[in-house]
Amino acid sequence: MKSLVLEHLAKTYFDPYRGTQVEAIKDLSLTVEEGDFVAVVGPSGCGKTTVLNMIAGFVPKTGGRILVDDREVSGPGPDRGVVFQSFALFPWKTVRENVAFGPKMRGVGKVERARIADEYLEMAGLSHAADRYPNELSGGMQQRVGVVRALANNPDVLLMDEPFASVDAQTRMTLQEELTRIWEERRPTVVFITHDVGEAVFLANKVVVLARGNLLAEVDISLPRPRVWDSLVHDNDFKDLSNQVLQLVRSA
Numbered sequence: 001m002k003s004l005v006l007e008h009l010a011k012t013y014f015d016p017y018r019g020t021q022v023e024a025i026k027d028l029s030l031t032v033e034e035g036d037f038v039a040v041v042g043p044s045g046c047g048k049t050t051v052l053n054m055i056a057g058f059v060p061k062t063g064g065r066i067l068v069d070d071r072e073v074s075g076p077g078p079d080r081g082v083v084f085q086s087f088a089l090f091p092w093k094t095v096r097e098n099v100a101f102g103p104k105m106r107g108v109g110k111v112e113r114a115r116i117a118d119e120y121l122e123m124a125g126l127s128h129a130a131d132r133y134p135n136e137l138s139g140g141m142q143q144r145v146g147v148v149r150a151l152a153n154n155p156d157v158l159l160m161d162e163p164f165a166s167v168d169a170q171t172r173m174t175l176q177e178e179l180t181r182i183w184e185e186r187r188p189t190v191v192f193i194t195h196d197v198g199e200a201v202f203l204a205n206k207v208v209v210l211a212r213g214n215l216l217a218e219v220d221i222s223l224p225r226p227r228v229w230d231s232l233v234h235d236n237d238f239k240d241l242s243n244q245v246l247q248l249v250r251s252a
């Protein structure tokens with residue numbers, strides 16, 4: 001089953017400062033199968049965030065089609081969950097209320113949405129923080145809440161835009177391992193944008209390399225799971241794949 005299909009997607013911005021058009025995405029076609037984990041990499045300005053924002057429905061496309069589960073996307077919707085670099089949690093709500101917010105918007109009753117929130121919080125090792133407020137949590141914990149808040153909505157596609165870029169290196173590795181564990185357990189369809197080639201290869205089943213608004217390459221990552229840094233960091237296949245993707249990004 002195909003969860004997400006991009007067909008000849010294009011985006012041209014108007015740059016008001018220069019008075020010129022910017023072709024951010026030229027002609028991009030891509031299929032993401034249900035339950036797949038795709039990471040998108042490429043040099044700064046190649047159009048990664050533009051693609052994600054078009055899939056999310058935040059930025060209107062200027063050409064092509066986006067299909068989620070065979071339905072054409074025309075704006076934001078609960079079928080697509082988004083996790084940003086900034087945590088974007090509601091500061092006046094507890095962690096449990098933040099996670100329960102999506103189910104609440106979908107009309108899920110109070111008892112059931114608290115149950116859903118507690119289930120996801122337990123999965124992310126956050127049960128102890130359920131009654132705390134976001135400003136009482138570390139950046140890494142806030143980002144964990146951001147991830148499970150998006151998952152609790154049961155989206156068809158989870159869109160992640162450099163979600164771990166603003167936490168320290170140690171926390172980032174822990175979050176990457178947790179995300180792979182959660183993904184293996186729930187198998188959501190994920191599109192994950194990152195600058196970090198190692199992160200992309202560690203997390204994904206497929207790495208997509210963009211270059212100047214076009215698809216440059218798709219690299220299958222068939223490393224065994226579960227993936228943990230302690231073993232992968234010494235793994236020759238991991239090193240070879242990371243080098244292959246790095247060369248592609250550098251040639252882009």
Ligand SMILES: Nc1ncnc2c1ncn2[C@@H]1O[C@H](COP(=O)(O)OP(=O)(O)OP(=O)(O)O)[C@@H](O)[C@H]1O
Pocket residue numbers: 013014015022023024042043044045046047048049050051195
């Ligand atoms: N709102 C906008 N108006 C005009 N041009 C834009 C706008 N947003 C992005 N662009 C341009 O579109 C191109 C792609 O930008 P985008 O942010 O999608 O790239 P990116 O690969 O995500 O970059 P980075 O890795 O630096 O975040 C760039 O040339 C950028 O300057």
